[in-house]
Amino acid sequence: MNILVLGGGGREHAIAWSLAKSPRTDKLYVAPGNGGTADIARNVPDLAVEDGRAVLAFVEEHDVQLVVIGPEAPLVAGVADELREAGIAVFGPDAQGAQLEGSKTFSKRFMDAHGIPTARYGSFDDLEAALGYLSALEAPVVVKADGLAAGKGVIVAEDKETAEEAVRSCFDGAFGQAGSTVVIEECLTGPECSLLAFVSGGKAHCMATAQDHKRAFDGDRGPNTGGMGVYSPVPIVTADELAAMHEIMEQSAAATATDFANDYRGVLYGGFMLTPEGPKVLEFNARFGDPETQVVLPRLEADLVDIVLAVAEGRPDDIELRWSEQWAVCVVLASEGYPGAYEKGKVILGIEEAEELEGVTVFHAGTARNADGELVTAGGRVLNVVALGDSFDDAREKAYEACNLINFEGKQYRTDIGKKAAAGREAWN
Incomplete structure (x- = not known):
């Protein structure tokens, strides 16, 4: 089949690399792609990936049977909605499901409604209200821009002054429209761990664990980034913690089937903190992680085309995952x-x-x-x-x-x- 991957980063190169290994892949397109994807696929640099109509026009013109959406922005923009309405198999949730990443307030309310363990929080669209809530907390605290900020809208503040500065910077436009609403959370302690799952029909098929390094410099110093390195599996996760994370992901996938108007079909990314009280969800993302995908997919021994097509077509019972011991x-x-x-x-x-x-x-x-x-x-x-x-x-x-x-x-x-x-x-x- 002909397949289109939307996105142009390392995650999309890893996805395209994995799809290209499948005997089911005929023509492979990546939009916009990069210098690496050009070696294994045809790059489409001029396609507006957040414009559902433009993507659909390309799909129809090039007889594409499957679209895999890499980044979060096209999902939040509703590209998957446009494609599904036209009968195209698409891997990625619709705009409502993508709000699990597109709005941290939406995501936290989803967790609250379903008893998913997470940090205590407050959400504010007014500076004075946010500062008032902050004044009653003890440092450290976490300040988050509510919307999409390319992985850089989270500030872990070790003292009240830094936290107040972070809140003010959000409302002053440091993250654009993404910071017009601010989420303030208690700061959980412990190691972080990512667990991604293929979700379709309210069922979760969990992938291998991975652990990202967000800070820019050695020793976890410097500002948060989109990710400076990652490994899989995560050796410090206990069997009990892994079982608890699997249960949380399964519970969350089941909740998408009851809360959302349409079936959630794609990846649900669980960002966890392994706290002394057990794993708690720091955030949900609505797509493959970056750079987690770059270590998870090389360990996948099943055919990725078979998997994403089963997800896209709502056939969760046909998903079979096998992982390398490496x-x-x-x-x-x-x-x-x-x-x-x-x-x-x-x-x-x-x-x-x-x-x-x-x-x-x-x-x-x-x-x-x-x-x-x-x-x-x-x-x-x-x-x-x-x-x-x-x-x-x-x-x-x-x-x-x-x-x-x-x-x-x-x-x-x-x-x-x-x-x-x-x-x-x-x-x-």
Whole structure:
């Protein structure tokens, strides 16, 4: 079949790479795509991926039978609604389901209504009311822009002054319309863990666990980013915690079938905190995680086309997941200055040499070709260097060996991805 993937980051490169391995895939399109997807699919750089009518027109013109939506913005914009109404199989929830990510207030109310364990919170569209609520709390607290902010709208404030500054910055437009409503939460403690699930027909088929590194710099210092590295599985998760997370994801999937007008068909991403009281949900996302996808899909031993088509067509009982016993570690190579201002157009060298290492795959996140055909940087997060290994340490060592073979001006990356987990659960005490 002909398949269209919407998105242009490392997640979409990993999705396209996995779909391309299926014998069921004929023509594969990625819109807009990047320098890496161009090697395995036809990029469609000019398609407006948040415009449902434009996407539908492309689908009809190119006889596309399946659309896989990578990022959250097209989901919130209702692209899946437009495609489904036209009878196209689409992997991704409709606009209502996507509000689990599109609005943190919507998501928290959903959790409250269904008894899903999460942090205590308040939601405000008025500055003075938000500051009044904040004054009654003890630090640390978490301040979140309600809407989509590309993974950067969450501020963990260690003191009241920082929290007040974060609230004011939201209302002053630091995150645009996304910050017009602000959610203030108690700060949960413990390690974080992501558990994604394929959801269809109110049923959840959970994937392998993964643990992202959000902070920009070593030692979990610096501002939050879209993710600087990740690994799978997560060795510090106990059997009881894993069972509890599975139960929460199944409970949440069942709730989508009762709360939402249409069947939720796509990925439900559970971001968890492993608190002393048990796992609690920090957030839900309505799509594959980035960069979690880059370590989860390389460990998937089932045919991704079979899976996403079963989800898209509402056949949850036909989903079968099998996972490799190998470990996967991903290190993100970023542009100098990220997540702040950065320059583009830096020539990238060494990817072919890195991929000659056994078990190493490089997924492109922010790359493009310049007028001379050279691969250059085109974003903040540039490359996702992924290594599979027979042990956690083996995968980590391979990933960093590969990172050292890749070069571009201003290359920055964390040198401690997975180091804390390798030291054991006590590293969080």
